[in-house]
Amino acid sequence: MPHLSIRAKLWNWTGFQKREDQLTILLSLVIGIVVGLTVVAFILLTGRLAARMYPPESALWRRFLVPIAGTLFSGFLLFRYFPNARGSGIPQAKFALFLQDGYISLRTVVGKFVCCSISLASGIALGREGPSVQIGAGIASVLGRRFGLGKANVKALVPVGCSAALAAAFNTPIAAVLFSLEEILGDLHAPVLGSVVLASATSWMVLHSILGDEPLFHVPAYQLVNPLEFGIYAILGVIGGIASVAFVKLLLRLRVWFRRLPAWSLWLQPAAGGLLMAVFALIRPEVLGVGYDYVDRVLTGDFPLKIVALLAIMKIVATPACYSSGNAGGIFGPSLFIGAMVGGAVGSVAHTLFPGVTANAGAYALVGMGTAFAGIVRTPLTSVIMIFEMTRDYSIIVPLMISNLISFFISQHLQHEPIYEALALQEGVYLPTGESREELEGIHVSEVMQTGVEPIRPETGIEEVKARLEKEKTSSWPVAIDGAIQAVISIHEIETTEPAPSAARDLLKANRDYPYVHADHPVTYALERMGVKGVDVVPVVSRANIRQMYGIVTLKDILAGYGVTGAVKAKQ
Amino acid sequence: MSAAGTVAAFARARGPRLGLILIVLAVIGALAALDLFLENAEQSEMSVQARHTFAQGVQLLQSGDATGAVEALRRAHAMERKNLAYEMELIAALTAAGKTAEAEPLMNEVLDADRNDGAANLIAARLRLKEGNLLDAEAYYHRAIYGEWPQDGTSHRIAARMQLIGLMVEKNQKQELLAELLPLQEQAKNDPSLQSRLGRLFLIAGSPGRAAEQFRTLVRAHPASAEAYEGLGDAELEQGDYRAARAAFAAALSRKPKDSALDAKLQLAATLASLDPTPRGLASSEKYQRSLRILGWAQQDLEKCIQMTGAAPADTQQTLLANAALAMNRPPSQPTNEMAEALLSLAERIWQARLAACGAATTNDEEPLRLVMAKLAQAT
Structure with a gap:
């Protein structure tokens, strides 16, 4: 038996025998510390700046001018120096994870920190948690690259950074782990779980050692007064779900509208959000900023119904406007604010109508926070645990679950794509959805695909197309113009289309909705796509641009991948 | 050379990996320093702001604006959540504003922090009182009295006990009131104001002897105090020592000559002293005369009462009045104590009939008769 040093024995005992694995674990710890410290600085800086820029009871002119x-x-700054620091940070972290092998530049991290500090200090209705996630992911990415990790390990560090950031930003270490797995990775059994937990715990400890043991929100102990309240919580779930859908749809529509504006207006666009905030701030200054102080007050049930309802509506309008106009800031905080206000309003009405059987409006505000989060961000498990961790109140957990699930289902029904996926689609990026993630199992398309294939050109004559199909021994083939895929045509279409086509271009119109797969899809998904469209070839395309063809996968390739002999022979 | 420059130079000298580690450590150190600086700046700024807002809240609460006080104190508490003084003042404001449901969880939080804290228990007692839970309120008052007060414990305990006493006076719980007053006697020795209050409270608790003792001590220490003599007079009056009461009221009036209320009390004491048939060593003839006057007064009272009700006199009332008239119209040549006692017995029965017909309420004119009757009833 070879002689091993104590150090080697120790490493063997941990199970991390590869050097990169060892480094990744150590880096998770370092990422937890660095991200924790950075996020604490971010929280303190934005808080202090905001208190200076628009203190409570400040003059009207100040409230008006500061946001603008x-x-x-x-x-x-975003236009000139940090173009990648716009928006929330969650979609950007996902882009980095799924499209750029975990690459986020140091410039983006710095830009996000600086621009968010300025924009949040000016009172716009966005939150600091989403940007923290991108900052955390960016720090993890930078550290991973600088320490010479391979692409796969750098990629694996992105959710680690996200988890560390969220743990510090929300003071919720468990929810941070869940969010990284549920939303960022889309896999609750991801192999990086250990690193994610380690970074989250480390970051949370950093937060505690500096800011102390204070929950984000201070909630009086609530309890269920009467079982009839479950019905009211269900109604809150419905209203919260509808409010969430309204918020998401408005945000997406406004985003489309802003994207259509001329490029020269890009640097001015954020000021449109600032202008709206300025007008709103003249009416109700509580709408400025993320508004956690007011959430705390609503949780004690001390806000009049009219104000609570007005603030909910204002925030539902203001946050989409600020986000869509290209400001840097997230939607987590505003989601909680909207939820608290909607819940507070429902609770006030319920308590007025049935004072004997309902709890204080604050209890509904608390549940409302989770309801809006589940409806907008669409991570029901994270939202339940997050509210529990934020408030440290277990008694409200069942109503919270009921309300969250109702809101989640309503949101899913009325708005098919979750907000981050819809935002990615607007950017032309096809992120794996929750459903497709489940499909990313087994043999992947990348393992059986053919690269360097020549697509058919639109001007190719039909006889030549037939000859090509004959030669390739397939019944279908992609058509492309200068590498941009246009359609997948089949022999069946050539033979059945009336009038008879003379060239491949005559078949393009009917095939605009062509089948495609991505390289990380499983071959079973490719088979499914073939079955739906009745073809035996599907193009493999980029997630960032579905017209960019990387290669093709054929039925024979798939069978060969499974070791079917005939197929192997045919392939040979 | 700057610190970053030194680190970079060192890093170049020891290879890329070590250099990177040093840079990361330097970044961690810099971030930690920045965080601590920002945190300290925030804490001190918040603390000043919280103190200012707290002072505003206390002022509003003292001026009676409980709602405004709640608003200010809530802000102060939000700024410094760990400051128990802020939290307790907020609870007091919430209680004053009637927001007991909101005050309750805060109260539990404060009590959980220290169950023996006197101030916290006192606020809890007030909260329970506002909620109408008297039993719990009393229990919390006792915990406040015997709890811990970091500063000026004696005066805080006395203040807490006085609040409980106030509650008992309001609820007319004489036994419990007396039990709370007794421990205060020792503490009141060097506090004339407390002694005077204590004397008055002993009177309310139905212990005029202890009240008189308090006022006597006070008179000895402060012979120029009209209030002390007046209190002594009231206590003596209550004990039935009308002569001593008259002397005390006279002494009080000599120190505060223009006080009409005091003068009225002196007149009452004088009347009672001349009417009282119970003093030892009183001659039989004098006792008979006083008894006769009391009987006559009682008879007039009952007749007035019958007139007021407008109903025909009952047989028992007629018999009593006839017996009184008979006794008054046949004065004996040699009055004895037994004859006087017989007259007083008749007067008492007439007074009882009057109480049965017209109730316990009396006019100012009837007050001497009521007091004499009360004393006679006590003696029997």
């Missing part, structure tokens, strides 16, 4: 000036300045 702040968004103009941050808009210029």
